[in-house]
Every structure is written in C-alpha cells, then in structure tokens.
Amino acid sequence: MREPPPVGSSKQRANEIKAKQAASAAERARKPQPKVSARMVPVNEASLAPYNSYGAPDYAIRGYYLDMPFRCAGCGKDEVWTGTQQKWWYEVAKGYAYSGPKLCRMCRRKERERRDEARRVHLEGVARKK
Secondary structure (H helix, E strand, C coil), X not given: CCCCCCCCCHHHHHHHHXXXXXXXXXXXXXXXXXXXXXXXXXXXXXXXXXXXXXCCCHHXXXXXXCCEEEECCXXXXXXXXXXXXXXXXXXXXXXXXXXXXXXXXXXXXXXXXXXXXXXXXXXXXXXXXX
C-alpha cells in the first residue's frame, strides 16, 4: 500500500528539496574524479548558460564531456560529436544545455546555403514589389 504524501507547508517541502539538492551536490564533490584522458574535456559550469531546470545535464554532473555518437537526420551518416565541439557549443556559443547534434557538418552547410538562397530570393521579390 502506498503511503500518503507528507503533510506540511510548501516552505517545509521546499526546504526538504533544497537539503536533498545540497546533499547530492556534496556527494558529487566527495566522489573521486576520474583521471582525465584525451577524450574527456572538463566542464566549466560557470560558463554554461542558465538552463532553468531542477536537474543538471549529464555532462555537468559528470564534470567532463565525452565524445557522443549520433546519426545525421539529413543523410543518415553516423557521426561523432567530440568533447571539444560540445564544450564550444555549451560554454562559448551558450547553446541550450539539453540540446544535441542533429545534422552532420555537410548537411548543416547545405541547410545554411538553402536558407541563405531562400532569404535572397525573398528580399529580391520584396525589392521588386516596391
């Protein structure tokens, strides 16, 4: 049989949640960090864009980026999103913390060219109309 939820004010519940989060952060800090290899790029949490979530992304909890395989949605080719590319995306470009790769480099280039051409054609039409 399930137990009913604890009775208390929302302030009490908020304090319990904060205590759990602090305990989990302290536990992560106590864990011995693995030896960093060439494939493990360290995370600088201060450089991450705010992600307004109750949890943290895997790489932030882990403390380093790992190479991540993915399949391109455009051509279906298997690719690898390297740790250095992830570091640039999340820390320099301030990309959304839970986003990931979708297209390979060639498909991104083709999509960018397609958008630029569509914009050029649109602006020519607008200029001709005036």
